[in-house]
Amino acid sequence: MEAVLWVFVLAITPVIYADIEAIGYPAALEQLYNAFNNTNAEESIGESIASYCVTTYAFRNNVNVDPYVPSAADLDHIDKASRNNLRRRRRRAAFLPPGQYRIRKEYRMLSQEERDNYHWCMNALKNDAFIQHEWEWKSKYDVIVDYHRIATNAHGVEAFLAWHRVYLWTLENDLRALGGRCSDLTLPFWDATAEHYANILKRGSAKESIIFSNEYAGIGSGANFGSWGLSRSLADEGHLFGRDRIETLKIASLNENIALPFRTYSLEIYHNGIHNFVGGFLADLVFAPRDPIFFLLHCYIDYLWEEIRQYMLANGRDPSIYFTADRSVTMANFPSWTNEEGFSNLWYERHVRYQPSFSCQHDTCSNNPGLECKNITGENITPQGIQCVATSGQKTGSSGEITTPPPEDITTTTPAINDITTMSENNGVTTTLESTDVTTAPANSILSIPSTTIPWWKWFFRRRKRDVPTTSHGDHSSNDGKKVPQTKIHVCNSRTCPYAPTALQNTFTINGITDASLWAYIPVKVVYMRPRGLKFHSFASSYSREKHAPTKNSTMDIFDTRFNPTLEQRLYTGDGRPYESCRIDDSGSTKIHIRTDGINYHGTSMEYANVDGRFPLNSQTAFIPIKDPTINATEVCLMAYDTCGRLCLPTCRQKGSTPVYKPCTGCIRVTNISPRNYGKYVADICGNEWNFVDVENTEFLDPEESDNDIFLKFVCDASSKFPWQRQQSGR
Template sequence: MILKAFGVKWLLLCIVVCLPGVFSRIKNMPLTPQLETCYKRFSNVSLNRVPGTFITWHCESSISLSKIPFRLPKSEHHYLNGLNRRIMEKSKNNRGKRQATRCVRKEYRMLTTQERNDFHRAVNGMKQNTIVRPNVYDALAMLHSEMQILKAHGGPCFLGWHRVFMLMFEMALGDEVPGVCLPYWDSSLDNELENPAQSYMFSSELMGNGDGAITSGPFAGWRRPSDPNNPNSRPSPVLRNVGADGQLYSRESIEMILSRSDTSEIIAPNSDPDYDIEVHHGGIHIYIGGDMEALVTSPFDPFFFLHHGFVDYLWELFRIKLRNQLNIDPQTNYPMNHNIEFHSRDELMDIANFTCGAGYSDLLMETVEYEASPSCTQQRPTCDSPYLRCQLNTGRCIPITLQETPLPMNPGSGPVTNPPPVGPGLPPPVGPGLPPPVGPGLPPPTGPGLPPPVDQCAHIEQERHNVKPCQNSYCVNGICDINQWVYVPVKVVTIRPPEYNRYNSFPIINGDVSMTNDIYNPSGYSRTKKIIQGRLGKTPKGYTHCFEDGIGQIFVQSQGLNYEGFYKESSVIDQRLATTMSIAYVAVKNPGRGVTRALFRASDSCGRVCHTSCKNPRTGKFEPCSGLIELDSRYPRMFSKNYGDATLDIWDYGNGNGMGNECPMFNDDKFFLTFYCDYQDHLPWVDKMSAPPMMPRMGPKPQPPPSFHTQQCRVSPTCVLNTPCFSASLQCRFYGETHQCAGACGHYAVCNYGHYKEKICIGGTVFSETMNRCTSTPCGGQVGDGLPSWHVFANAGANYMKSLGSRMLSGSAGASAGASIFGGKR
């Protein structure tokens, strides 16, 4: 019996050793229901239309909620509730008052020096104000980082939730420095640069450096809040990895969003990602990187509030279009036909008593107005900012770079008229105040306000700096220490990028150089063309500033599922080759005596996602898998305690004394996960084209807009232009194009993102059509072609706004939510 028992033990031991799959030390897990649902929403979307990382970030950024360390103590919520009560009171007091005081939100670089200094002082004041724990700034940021994430993202509540959040932040700013308003950051201006990371926005004079910890600018030395459960732990500095990954807004993407005609077309769940305002906003979170890349930490960087100020501005432009062009009340245009948890119209935001539907109320905008994004014209080639210069061919204001000094201020007080015609065959405009002409045979223009001459060798410098590092915080559940992490090796297999046309190394055939294909191009050989090129579908879309120069970068990352922590690294690849392999080491939380669960993902530097494959423990083959990995500390361990050990665990250097001459041996047994970057045009974790068809929109039926003469363009109820709209979807094309409103002496409209924005001359003065600017002449009497005077238009506008508030509180579809906030009964 003893021998028999002994034999059974040996048999069991043999099973454990010979069949590692029985007691797996690392294994793949199925997709969580939340991820699977989100992925399926996009499974019928071809990734040749939108960068894949926009979609994956949208779905994955809020998956870790069980271990969020930044939870505001309940005792501190009374401060936040107080902010909301004051927002309600101010909104009600402002309602319908023509001369009500409003915060004018400007593009950050359009602030005066005093306004900018006051804003910086107010933000730092919030960080130092400890009337609530840990301080006012972090208390607000922690509100975003709680379970609110599920209500604030992934559905139609996203827009209203962040609108209320911005109002709360703005109220707190004013408490520190009276009169300070929240500026916004129009990142599409920076996107016009060849390298947006070189924008002066990241200078010490403005928002500070973008590489690693913030060490310059008004927020130098900022840190996250301490973990309340470990108050003596030293928190991580606020981090950025600007320009390593992601993409800023492009003017094309903004115009696409604003071209839609119903809120359900720009927000989940029935929106197309090409037009989804939340999907596109994620690209900026990724672009700033560091703390901004993870939702639970993003508000700890002040960039968060400037970015979301711009998101709110775009939404307001969309709401203006709904009302003024389509006769749709944006308050009632809340997407209803969906089953997204926490995003129903009557769902409480948990910010005081606001509901998601109430976040769409016009009353929230009674205290705020937006100044249009800066633009310029040929006749006014300045942007009224030392940090912006005029891009003459578009009328856009683009930033100066870090290599330049701020421009001398030139208010450009001369006449402002519509731009003269420009184009092929037309002479360049010349005259006082205009920049010198450019063209073949002409010397490049130089001088203040003009970009520096183009360096013909600039691409060499760009290639040299193509590979960018990632600075990680090494935080696990609020404790920031590299010793809490372990390293998991992964393989990265890539094929040659589809758009990498050729590498200038050509075969010689029969004594002549054949330049059809370089020697590495798989299209040049029948077998590789069939097997490798045959795998490709439609070429996935990359970032605006994506380029291939032979050196590629694959970003690999882990995101905790049962812990709060995020890690990002990259491997460098040779883009010349038909297929290449590299190794990356991805850090995750040390499992200790428990288990670590994490989501592993990879994408290239153009935002094109990679597939995940896991090793089958029985067959040894790599098979498609979810990329959700669970590992523990049982032997043989599939991780290493630090990067150095991870390297030596993969490359066996023999006796370990460093004195041997033998070549290192490659240990393939340490790999469980492989990323395949083969440029597929659909998400790899759900079946392609399996998503159900888009559900029909429910809600108020749009009424046809009032008809106007074909030579007139309707901007608002108080502004009609004696010029036709550009098209049915776009009112105008040239940024800064300006026209007077017919019969309204002090009203005029300026083109911004394809739509006119109405403006009014201060003090009831006349807008001059010939001078294209406000004058010192007061308005009065009948003007123009018999249309009502400016005063009549102004009164009509005030009455119109009053009626909106009355309708909302007395029986419109938004009445119950609005009344609960602004003093009514539900």
């Protein structure tokens, strides 16, 4: 009988999270992480390294989950466009004759005519120039975009800089081949140091840069790229870098230092940060070239590489030395070029040169739109002298007045048909509310007659009943039935709340298909421990009997962990390196960013949890988009980092009735086996997590939260070790 009882007890004991389980890193991702095992988290920014690893892994893994095979027509077109126009009949590309090099300029330093030509030609290549396939016509721009998908041997390797140099050359040649006003076009570059300094002076202000306005690279309604169906989510902080970092790169300039991804001075790592700053499609290397900013960014990286190369030449170092054993290796997917030719000094001598970017020292800053010289100094700011800073998308008219470009949604345009979100006009906020006004008649009718079986004349002369007011929670009506006017609450946009943080907009793209219905959500818990060294302006105060006025102790932060030595001892907080532009709002409002990258699908998503950084520790739940596992299981890796770029430790719940979490990789497998711990919509998860208890003899329903559906928890403690290092060391 006792044995039967034990069997019964085991049978009714719940198996927690039958539909979610922890899995190890994919072998290729683990290899990337291990390459940084000797990197010090107190000296290197964790988010930069982890983002590089996951984006590189996802890019390479795309050939397994969503392979792309270019057609023969595409291959032939790219090969011809990658050569110069004078030597197309030869098997190999050849450098232009002396004196025929092109000159590229910074985007904001173009004349109005040059900028208009650039926008016109890019749209022409996107919308008017096509290559015929057996089943469709494909724009030449999209052919170039898709070609990047097969460049798996051009990322995370020494050929990264040279390959993208030829890739830019290919686009530029295609644009020139349009003829007419495009015949002499050169690609502009975007010097993002101006946005970096803007963020240092004022957190989040880089998003207001004129670069993202309608007159430049905007994607909102009426913008130059407003019809391209693009998505962006500009970050509030981090990711960008300034001239001091560039000077450091020049001093350390050896090809093996700047071209290899696992070195401290890797240009590829730095370039990834700008990708992540823009977000949207740029956060996904497979689809990043869909956004024209991709080419502005890569022109900038090529500009920096050439600046470093010229510094090397001036200091007796040869930048053309290709440091691998076989110099004659053909460049991946560019059969007319070798990797060594990509490093050749003939690029500068005969192909492309760059006009120097803006500079306050050379008086080439403030005379350009959206730029202004400012002194980079202030409280808690490392002085960096006078620098050229990006200003808002306003410009001065001919009469001196300030004219503002039309408002735009800088996050997304042209949502997919099945996308349940409705795009708003703010900088990154999406609204899911649809019109609920049921009293409005159709626009083309004077009187809306309801559907009824009685003749219309009887309905028209019917005896009308007095309207009875309907009350509900939050509906404060007076006793006489007349409603009191209510103030409506609206979501801020870029005009009504110009300095407010913005929400994220995901692309909701899986294997090249943009459709929000292909996604589901899982709850993820975030525990945030207050980092060391912070001091908030929340002081204890008392009332002075002598002066009858309040006094405050300005040396004490009432939220400081040191008031409880036991708690302070238990909190494991380290000294992970933050972004240079990191700023913690004095209100304590802090974001924890959570990123997902598919393993058995290609798709990336970003979300965040808001926590209060003043408290010694606190927690919040975020709802993270993943591929819907209803049809087949979803395998995905998640990473999290705080607002300063310090990585959080992923922990997974162990099976059993008592919630116990153990460090894990953050990679999970989600199935549709019951109990399903995911929801098709966030509301589904909230409906499962929250119970509403009917309090007797009241109209109050007491909401109670449960963590039973949460499998993954991130602990954000500013650790001095990266998560993959902590798993090996035990902490």
